[in-house]
Amino acid sequence: MTTEAFAAELRFRAIDMLIKAGSGHPGGSLSAADIIAYLFNEELNINPQNPDMPERDRFVLCKGHAAPALYCALAMRGFFPLKELDTLRKLGSPLQGHPDMKKLPGVDMSTGSLGQGLSVACGMALAAKLDGQSNNVYAVLGDGEQAEGQVWEAAMFAAHYQLDKLIAFLDLNGLQIDGTTKAVMDSAPLDDKWRSFGWAVQVIDGHDLNAIKAAVAKAKTEKTPSMIIAKTVKGKGVSFMENNVDWHGAAPKGEQAELALAELRKGVSL
Amino acid sequence: MSEKIATRDAYGKALVELGKENPAVVVLDADLSHSTKTIKFAEAFPQRFFNAGIAEANMTGVAAGLATAGKHPFISSFAVFAAGRAFEQIRNSIVYPNLSVTVAASHAGVTVGEDGGSHQAIEDIGLMRLLPGMTVIVPADAIETAGAVRALASYNGPSYLRLGRLAVPQVNTEDYQFQVGKATVLKEGETVAIFACGLMVAKALEAAEKLADQGISAAVINVSTIKPLDNETIIAYAKKCGAVVTAEEHNIIGGLGSAVAEVLAENCPTKMARVGIEDKFGQSGSPAELLELYGLTAENIAQKAETLLK
Ligand SMILES: Cc1ncc(C[n+]2csc(CCOP(=O)(O)OP(=O)(O)O)c2C)c(N)n1
Ligand SMILES: [Mg+2]
Numbered sequence: 001m002t003t004e005a006f007a008a009e010l011r012f013r014a015i016d017m018l019i020k021a022g023s024g025h026p027g028g029s030l031s032a033a034d035i036i037a038y039l040f041n042e043e044l045n046i047n048p049q050n051p052d053m054p055e056r057d058r059f060v061l062c063k064g065h066a067a068p069a070l071y072c073a074l075a076m077r078g079f080f081p082l083k084e085l086d087t088l089r090k091l092g093s094p095l096q097g098h099p100d101m102k103k104l105p106g107v108d109m110s111t112g113s114l115g116q117g118l119s120v121a122c123g124m125a126l127a128a129k130l131d132g133q134s135n136n137v138y139a140v141l142g143d144g145e146q147a148e149g150q151v152w153e154a155a156m157f158a159a160h161y162q163l164d165k166l167i168a169f170l171d172l173n174g175l176q177i178d179g180t181t182k183a184v185m186d187s188a189p190l191d192d193k194w195r196s197f198g199w200a201v202q203v204i205d206g207h208d209l210n211a212i213k214a215a216v217a218k219a220k221t222e223k224t225p226s227m228i229i230a231k232t233v234k235g236k237g238v239s240f241m242e243n244n245v246d247w248h249g250a251a252p253k254g255e256q257a258e259l260a261l262a263e264l265r266k267g268v269s270l
Numbered sequence: 271m272s273e274k275i276a277t278r279d280a281y282g283k284a285l286v287e288l289g290k291e292n293p294a295v296v297v298l299d300a301d302l303s304h305s306t307k308t309i310k311f312a313e314a315f316p317q318r319f320f321n322a323g324i325a326e327a328n329m330t331g332v333a334a335g336l337a338t339a340g341k342h343p344f345i346s347s348f349a350v351f352a353a354g355r356a357f358e359q360i361r362n363s364i365v366y367p368n369l370s371v372t373v374a375a376s377h378a379g380v381t382v383g384e385d386g387g388s389h390q391a392i393e394d395i396g397l398m399r400l401l402p403g404m405t406v407i408v409p410a411d412a413i414e415t416a417g418a419v420r421a422l423a424s425y426n427g428p429s430y431l432r433l434g435r436l437a438v439p440q441v442n443t444e445d446y447q448f449q450v451g452k453a454t455v456l457k458e459g460e461t462v463a464i465f466a467c468g469l470m471v472a473k474a475l476e477a478a479e480k481l482a483d484q485g486i487s488a489a490v491i492n493v494s495t496i497k498p499l500d501n502e503t504i505i506a507y508a509k510k511c512g513a514v515v516t517a518e519e520h521n522i523i524g525g526l527g528s529a530v531a532e533v534l535a536e537n538c539p540t541k542m543a544r545v546g547i548e549d550k551f552g553q554s555g556s557p558a559e560l561l562e563l564y565g566l567t568a569e570n571i572a573q574k575a576e577t578l579l580k
Pocket of ligand 2: 142143144171172173174175176
């Protein structure tokens with residue numbers, strides 16, 4: 001499957017599962033969809049038959065509320081049956097509201113509490129270094145999440161210990177819960193901040209699959225940890241959700257649900 | 271009695287021994303390695319020691335990541351910061367995913383001394399005990415600390431090891447084998463059971479001698495594992511003696527006394543008294559002065575027991 005097709009199907013399935021669940025976070029799932037689609041369809045060395053393979057690449061969804069995007073990617077790669085996507089957020093489901101590594105194979109870290117994921121990714125990269133393994137560790141952070149002090153503790157740590165296998169994405173969609181990141185807590189200029197913390201920084205269009213691919217390729221050549229700042233649109237792919245903070249954490253219902261699925265179904269063959 | 275040793279010193283030494291045998295052991299500290307004694311490991315195994323800087327939250331998360339890849343991290347700082355500052359990181363990045371990390375926190379309790387109340391953790395046992403699946407160990411002496419370090423390194427799941435700054439007397443015999451979840455009867459007795467942990471175990475033994483002078487036969491039980499609690503031993507001695515005193519260098523709310531009260535209330539309600547810090551913060555002073563001031567003494571334990579039996 002092309003990554004374009006993978007991404008389109010992932011978006012459709014993510015919103016479909018959210019609608020069935022009746023709750024969840026569409027906006028941030030859609031903004032990160034292309035990054036996650038690229039990583040899971042083309043980049044990550046992972047094996048659905050052996051999810052705990054020691055030499056696998058690691059993936060930490062620091063912004064754990066975008067779980068639907070991760071769950072779809074895992075199901076589409078065959079980690080569990082696609083049918084299970086319908087159980088999102090239901091009692092007894094391995095598809096918890098936020099990713100749970102104890103419940104779902106393929107999830108490398110339980111996340112949901114913002115600010116903690118990058119530290120864990122540092123630990124994973126450090127372990128690989130200690131063991132002489134060459135796997136990469138990928139992380140996806142939110143832009144609202146940048147306000148968490150722990151993120152900058154981890155930023156310092158990664159540069160200090162030269163964790164060059166650590167490749168992070170910053171989903172720069174400009175929105176969090178209470179409004180724009182500019183209004184709530186302006187963390188700009190983020191490129192200069194990450195650079196000054198000793199990271200290799202690239203700024204790309206987070207919906208351009210070729211740009212994502214090229215950025216990862218470049219990041220792999222760096223001698224420092226890498227931050228790929230991906231300019232994205234929150235709610236990307238659903239016209240009424242795009243750049244609209246109201247769709248951070250609400251599932252569409254009724255007519256809006258129909259409309260969202262109709263828009264996302266285009267170009268998807270299921 | 272043999273030489274007094276602080277449990278933090280025993281910890282530092284035990285880590286080095288462990289490091290020789292177990293390559294999966296890694297150690298992190300947050301700029302307090304000279305105080306927590308992880309410096310010994312850092313010197314012996316520089317490639318397996320990581321100073322996280324004064325960033326306890328990140329240190330906790332890094333340990334979680336290392337544990338996902340099969341390492342067993344011991345992470346150290348003062349208990350106030352290890353358990354307090356990084357509480358939610360311990361909760362969500364270590365205990366919720368059930369990762370095998372040992373949070374080894376030193377400078378617990380008022381015996382930190384002169385640094386004062388800001389540095390004296392009196393609530394850490396309670397915080398850690400509340401986390402589902404967390405194992406909480408408060409060793410009483412150097413021998414037990416060494417045993418606990420070894421046991422926790424091969425233990426499956428998260429653990430909290432509470433260590434002290436002050437040198438404490440040896441209460442266990444050289445051949446003592448620490449076991450997670452097992453309380454140890456150090457002195458048999460019939461009339462009152464004293465359950466203690468940490469440096470209060472030695473005080474409890476002293477108290478038992480004082481009580482013996484009054485013709486009161488006190489059993490002394492070292493409850494070094496606060497969680498999972500050795501319910502069987504606690505219930506057995508409560509039933510046998512009919513009166514219980516607990517003793518800990520911690521707030522009387524949320525620690526050993528609370529844990530024992532919970533078990534007894536449901537299984538065999540027994541009259542009991544708790545010796546501990548009575549819901550106050552600590553302050554500057556010498557450890558000896560503070561132990562006296564907060565009633566963490568053999569006299570107080572003995573007196574509480576006598577009052578109970580009246
Ligand atoms: C520590 C913490 N505080 C608060 C929340 C609640 N919360 C969930 S998502 C969110 C906003 C996240 O914004 P951002 O990082 O920009 O993510 P995105 O826009 O990609 O969804 C908040 C505050 C949380 N999950 N964790
Ligand atoms: Mg955002």
